[in-house]
Amino acid sequence: MGRESVPTDTDTTPTSAVGDRVEERGGSLHALSLGPVATWDPQRISSRGDAAFAQRVFARTLTTYAPSTEQDGQAELVGDLATDTGTPNDDLTQWTFTLREDVMWQDGSPVTCEDVAYGVSRTFATDDITGGPTDALAVLDIPRNPDGTSRYAGPYATGERAESGQESFDEAVACDGRELTFTLSQGVGDFDEMVSQPAFGPVEADADEGAEGTHAVFSAGPYMLQGAWEEGRGGVFVRNPHWTPESDPVRDAYPDEIRYQEGLETQTVAQQVMADNESGRVSVSLGSAPPAIQQYITAVEGLRERSVNPRTGIVDYLVPNTRSQVFRDPEVRRALAVATNRDAYVTAIGGSTAAEPAVSLVPEALPAHHGDDPLGAGTRGDVVEAASILEEAGVDTPVTFTLAYRSDATSDKAVSALVAGWREAGFDPRLEPVTEDYFATISDPDAAEDYDAFWSNWAPAWASASTILPPLFDSSINITDDGPGRDYGYFEDEELDEQMARTALIPDRAEREAGWADVDRSLLEAGAYIGLAERRALYVAGADVRNLSANAVLGGVLEFADIAVTR
Template sequence: MSHVRALLTALAAAAVAAASAGCEVGGDTDPTAEAGDPAGSSTTALSGPQRQLTVLAQGPVLTWDPQRMTSRQQALFAGRTYLRTLTTYRPATDLAGQKELVGDLATDTGKPNKDATSWTFTLREGVTWQDGSAVTCEDVRYGVARSLATETASTGYALTYLDIPKKPDGSSEYPGPYGKAGQSEKATKLIEDAVRCDGRKVTFRLSEPVPTFAAVVSTTELAPYKEAQDERDDGVYSVFSNGPYQLEGQWVPSQGGTWVPNPRWDAESDEVRDPGPERIDHREGVSAVDAVRLMAEGEGGSRAALLDPLPAGLLDPVRESPARLQTVAADGQLVDYLAPNMRSEVMKEQEVRVALALATDRQAYVEALGGEAVSTPAWSLIGASLPSAHEAVLDRGPSGDPDAAAERLKKAKKTSPTVRVAYRPGERADAAMKALEAGWERVGFEIELKPVGDDYFATISGADAAEDYDVFWSSWGPDYPSAATVLPLLFDDRINISDAGSGRDYGYVASKNLNRDMDAAAAERDEDKRMTRWQEVDQGLLETGRYIPLAQQRNTFVAGSEVTGLAANAVFGGALETGLVGVSR
């Protein structure tokens, strides 16, 4: 057991280092306690029947309600256990397999009309809820209806795409299914016209062409919901399953629950899921330090996996452990980037923006964040998990090209321009921005780093920010693998810029030509042509320095020695692929 004690001693040291650096590792662990001493752990030893998988997380899960769910990682866990959507992405260990969109509740990925303003899906036979009742088209429509209600506000795909009139403020004329307004004849007609039912066929009528709608319906927002089970505000943690697992008893926030087989699930109706564990003990309130300690201590913990990515301070102790633990890594959802302010006197000049991009030392930024185990240099907001990923633009190596940057500044006749950079502060963020500052100042920029501590995104999107800053730090990740969930949301001024500020278009990229090109890409029916159009849009943004990518998040997960099928899914934001995980006994 000497190797276990060595690991636990390293964990205690890592916890001390993380605490002194201001890095949260979670839990109530006393880092000064002797390694391996139960008094140094805030959790009890793991135990349970064989064939039981234990998943650990700091938490808390905010909701199990599909229409309220916003986390891509949580959507993956839900989708592999209790929640089926019309389409989904297959469980796979490789990125190519993870990108494969398939029918789930539906028999296939849907059939669009000629201009992709209407999509029809046919529900599989034999799919039931946990009470044995069939999952129907009306259940799909009710789930969509809930997503439009203010009580269960969602990410907004139904609001954006369904052919339902909008009010002047942009909200839907359909109020959702609740109360007198939602059950009126007018409201009922609006939702029934937009989501039409004909036996097992469900047809969505859209307000615009959406060639990627087959991927849109893979999101939990458009999942079915059985009306009789709707508890509205009291149902935040209610689970009514149509998948292979159901919740045993109640979910206890910040503590967890247990997932057990759903006896009404029919494997023949499900080509996606092949459940392994007989039970899943889902524990919340467990720090990464405590989770690794439990896994290393053996029995019970050998059949456990951590749902949270390992913090940077724990990566080396875990990887250097001689036995018991296994790890897997994948690209995460978020990409850090910079948005030059097009209304700034200095940044409105293209040569200056390109100079800043060429002088950006991504490698130094990544190292300050904790190294390539937690992030990697990025050259685009379109990561490798998206179909439109492309070769790097302005790539002069991860440390930048100071000479080329200086030449661009000289061409712009800017010898030492002052640049005010807004960013969200933190121990590692401060160090990362200082690393960028050093690279920029080497080529002649005068940098003023401006940490914005309170309500960061509200501040930088406000109307005054355009006068106060020249460059904005931000991050973004797709809701599903399409550039349509990235570029328009960040750079289309029509849906962002108003008198109130920039919206998500922090750099005020307002271009009719750009909007036209994004509209054309979004409407392109041919998949290969659509991919090429999005690539061209993104390359144009990068070539003109209208945004500067910095780093892609990298997630590493750890599991005990008896966990099988350990994989992480980049398509779902680099989450642990619970659709493949099992236990060896």
């Protein structure tokens, strides 16, 4: 399953650290990380990096994204455990997947439809299986209790009530041989992408350790854990003897083993790999190199050839509080957006290897990314135009506002870098650093009275803007008496809410993502948010590592489906 190399430029990543591609199996790859890995349980994984590693090494999912070395190809959805990406009914309330026949667990038993259903069922055991995505609870057609909780309590529940709940689950997640059919409470256009998450992956019931199985690994992928995972140290993944390339259209699995070591500082990891000693030559860093080292890596040709610098999909943005006296007026919100110098923000973060300016919250790698700038401010901002907007709005200047942001050494510099442009345009910003419980602070109803704007960041759960725009700006699912949810600025637009609901039900993926792009343009025009920057990571590898690439759709993490070592 070889893939062609692509040239290195700002939009692609090299396919080899040094030298030509390798398409032969063998060798030991060392993966070095700060960690800690909170869990390897597929229904509990929340870290994007851990999920991406698990999916390429031991955890199979119904669908997944292609391990392409070209960013445009990384958003291609393909079948993994399933033979294809599924078949919906006309109203998108039922999705059917056919499982491959030849996928085996590490003990040689086949992965069955019932294993997938059991894995999904574990998400409902909310007292035992915690921390992971809860999309199954949100979308499956299972009755709810008066308090909103699911009537199904998961596979560990007992008693008469548990039996009734199990019947409801079995109707919503039904097996017929190798055919698995999900019945949803309402139509979901991108359910085939939702099930690319490990939370919808299989678990063998007899191997399930429940709440105690935090780091237990029972593999259906090319590697299995040798012995036990040691928290703070790591573990060794060796070949699953029952995995075959014919059963897996996604993973090449070139190394014989992957030695995962956690508990190492990112600077230590970078220096160890850069030194290229006996161990360093076959090592890769799983954490991004610190900004202080990034410029050195990219300046030295020998190191630059052994590094990748992908976009991560994490976008920093600002949210004007539409309930504050300052930003109720959309013209004042637009003026702030036009005055925002994203270039200065990126420079303060660490420069082009650490981030790149972003007008939109939709990351570059997603199909819904549009690259438009509806307000025409550019990445440096336009203080003259911003001042003109304020003048036409008839507001007294300077316009004083308070901005809450999550404080750390880098953020303090980055947010401060925005102040000059804002002041020149006619604003008087007052920065309010928050050091503890940041997101709990800004989602508290009292925050709407205390702050006029908020800093935030976000990343998609899968390669659709459906996991960005409705969660952050659909007032019908966010704003309640208890607070704004994730719609921190209390942005409300009934027509846009309805447009988002319609867009989610468009069957064709390309048309649906184009619809999300239209929604995003409208949000930008309304001044609902101000995009700042998409974060980048920089990973470095030893000289004997080959096929080095990163997957922007999976979070800008190293691509373990294709990586190899020469010895």
